[in-house]
Each structure stands twice: as structure tokens, then as C-alpha cells.
Amino acid sequence: xxxxxxxxxxxxxxxxxxxxxxxxxxxxxxxxxxxxxxxxxxxxxxxxxxxxxxxxxxxxxxxxxxxxxxxxxxxxxxxxxxxxxxxxxxxxxxxxxxxxxxxxxxxxxxxxxxxxxxxxxxxxxxxxxxxxxxxxxxxxxxxxxxxxxxxxxxxxxxxxxxxxxxxxxxxxxxxxxxxxxxxxxxxxxxxxxxxxxxxxxxxxxxxxxxxxxxxxxxxxxxxxxxxxxxxxxxxxxxxxxxxxxxxxxxxxxxxxxxxxxxxxxxxxxxxxxxxxxxxxxxxxxxxxxxxxxxxxxxxxxxxxxxxxxxxxxxxxxxxxxxxxxxxx
Numbered sequence: 610x611x612x613x614x615x616x617x618x619x620x621x622x623x624x625x626x627x628x629x630x631x632x633x634x635x636x637x638x639x640x641x642x643x644x645x646x647x648x649x650x651x652x653x654x655x656x657x658x659x660x661x662x663x664x665x666x667x668x669x670x671x672x673x674x675x676x677x678x679x680x681x682x683x684x685x686x687x688x689x690x691x692x693x694x695x696x697x698x699x700x701x702x703x704x705x706x707x708x709x710x711x712x713x714x715x716x717x718x719x720x721x722x723x724x725x726x727x728x729x730x731x732x733x734x735x736x737x738x739x740x741x742x743x744x745x746x747x748x749x750x751x752x753x754x755x756x757x758x759x760x761x762x763x764x765x766x767x768x769x770x771x772x773x774x775x776x777x778x779x780x781x782x783x784x785x786x787x788x789x790x791x792x793x794x795x796x797x798x799x800x801x802x803x804x805x806x807x808x809x810x811x812x813x814x815x816x817x818x819x820x821x822x823x824x825x826x827x828x829x830x831x832x833x834x835x836x837x838x839x840x841x842x843x844x845x846x847x848x849x850x851x852x853x854x855x856x857x858x859x860x861x862x863x864x865x866x867x868x869x870x871x872x873x874x875x876x877x878x879x880x881x882x883x884x885x886x887x888x889x890x891x892x893x894x895x896x897x898x899x900x901x902x903x904x905x906x907x908x909x910x911x912x913x914x915x916x917x918x919x920x921x922x923x924x925x926x927x928x929x930x931x932x933x934x935x936x937x
Contacts, residue, residue, distance in 0.1 A: 879907065
């Protein structure tokens with residue numbers, strides 16, 4: 610058996626409010642998690658995908674497994690009867706500000722182990738996608754991510770690492786100490802422009818940490834340092850400003866696709882899914898950026914972490930009707 614992409618990490622139940630949580634009201638239930646979002650996105654774009662993780666013996670875990678299986682994802686899971694599935698409350702505080710509240714300390718997902726990775730690798734993946742989020746969950750999860758990255762690199766897989774820094778899980782210094790050495794295993798390194806300094810350990814990182822953070826010169830220096838360490842593609846997510854890619858052959862930039870923004874949660878994962886899908890299809894850098902920005906546009910213009918992610922056939926919808934329309 611061979612699959613296109615394996616990803617592993619914690620999938621959670623996300624309970625979303627339409628307004629302030631303190632005011633009460635109804636909550637909508639969704640599947641959340643950076644890795645599972647990417648899994649859904651890549652699967653919808655026509656690839657075979659496996660997700661590995663741990664859930665509790667509870668209705669939340671059953672919901673996650675049912676939803677992922679419904680997307681055609683091969684679920685390589687373990688059930689931990691002694692721990693609960695992680696939960697996240699997402700508060701829509703204003704039209705422009707959402708706040709996440711995590712209840713995942715000691716969760717089933719934080720116990721992911723080397724044995725879970727070994728079972729998942731039996732599927733024979735072409736590519737492996739990891740994020741810094743899982744590494745932040747527990748010492749065991751960190752060791753597991755490090756093992757998976759090292760094994761993936763040793764076996765010649767296309768290893769993708771998305772920094773995905775979460776300040777509610779660890780400090781920037783803690784993240785830097787783990788992610789900088791982890792990045793050496795990555796073929797594709799993905800980060801937002803304010804996350805590059807968490808994986809670049811040279812003069813560029815020093816510039817990125819201070820007043821030079823976010824400047825073009827700092828980004829170029831940090832990207833060059835990562836490329837010198839063996840990363841083949843440094844992908845920079847810029848949100849509403851689009852995305853860029855640095856390789857030894859040059860630099861590419863793509864603007865964001867203009868849409869009406871409804872929900873930005875999961876947009877970065879959608880971009881990553883589109884980018885990796887095009888890479889698996891053999892597309893060049895420009896094609897990868899185009900598919901990534903299109904997938905990101907679908908995500909921000911629909912509600913939910915992954916509900917609005919497009920199929921391959923739907924990618925042309927935004928290009929065909931950039932100002933919106935009703936198709937009859």
C-alpha cells in the first residue's frame with residue numbers, strides 16, 4: 610500500500626460561538642487541528658491521505674473519526690480510554706477578532722508515540738506533513754515529532770514542516786529550541802513571516818527577532834540560512850498579502866485571491882493543503898502558489914476550519930467568478 614501524504618497530530622473538537630462566550634448562546638461543533646485540516650484539504654484535491662493520532666474513548670473522538678473517514682482519509686488512530694479528546698472553544702468576539710480557548714492539557718492526542726508513527730509509516734507514504742503544534746503538546750509528543758521527521762528524512766520522504774506557532778502552548782524561546790533543529794529534516798519549510806525566526810538560527814534570525822522583524826532583508830537572510838541547511842523550499846504565508854517561496858533557484862510571490870472574508874481560522878492550513886497538493890501533482894512553484902492561495906481563499910470565505918475547502922473541480926470557481934455569482 611502506498612499513500613500520497615501522511616500527517617500526524619492532535620485532532621480536536623472545536624465548539625464555535627457566534628458571539629461572546631460569556632453571553633451564552635448556541636455552539637456549533639466542528640473538527641479542528643492543523644494536521645487534520647491539511648489532511649482534509651489534500652484529500653479533497655484528489656490525493657490519498659492518512660492521518661495518525663490518538664483520541665479518547667468518548668463521543669468527541671467518535672465524531673472526529675467519523676468526520677475524517679467521511680473525507681476518504683485513512684485513519685491510523687489509537688484510542689486512549691484513560692484520557693479525553695481535546696476540546697477547543699472558539700469565540701467570535703467581534704467581526705474581526707476571534708479568540709481560542711484550549712482544553713487539551715493531558716489530552717489523548719498529547720500521548721502520540723513512536724509506536725503510533727511506526728504503524729502509520731506501514732502505509733508507505735510519499736510525503737510526511739508535520740507541524741510545530743504537535744511538538745508543543747507534551748514531551749512525548751515532541752519526541753514523536755522529532756522521530757517522525759528524522760525517519761521521514763532518512764527514508765527519502767518529502768518532509769513538510771509548518772511552524773504553526775501557538776503562544777498559548779509554549780513560548781517563542783521554547784519553540785525555537787525545538788523547531789530550529791527539527792527544520793533540518795524538512796524539504797519544505799512553511800512559516801508565516803513572523804515565524805521564520807523560530808527556525809532560522811543565524812544572523813537573519815537575529816534581525817528577525819528585533820526591529821528588523823518582517824523586513825524583506827531579514828526574510829531573505831533567514832530564507833538563505835535555511836536553504837544553506839538543506840531545506841529546498843521556504844514557503845512564507847503572508848495572510849491577506851498572499852504568499853512567497855524562496856528556493857536556491859530564486860524567489861516567487863503570489864497575491865491573495867480577493868474574496869469576502871468570513872472566517873480566517875484554518876486559512877493557513879488550507880493554503881498548505883493546496884500547495885502540497887500541487888507539489889504532489891508535479892506542479893512548479895508558481896502552480897503551487899496559485900493552488901495554495903485559491904484554497905486559502907475558499908477557507909476564509911466560508912465558516913469552519915475545513916468545511917469550505919475545495920475539491921479539485923471547484924478550484925476554478927473563484928477564477929471564473931471573482932466578484933461572485935449564482936451558477937444556474
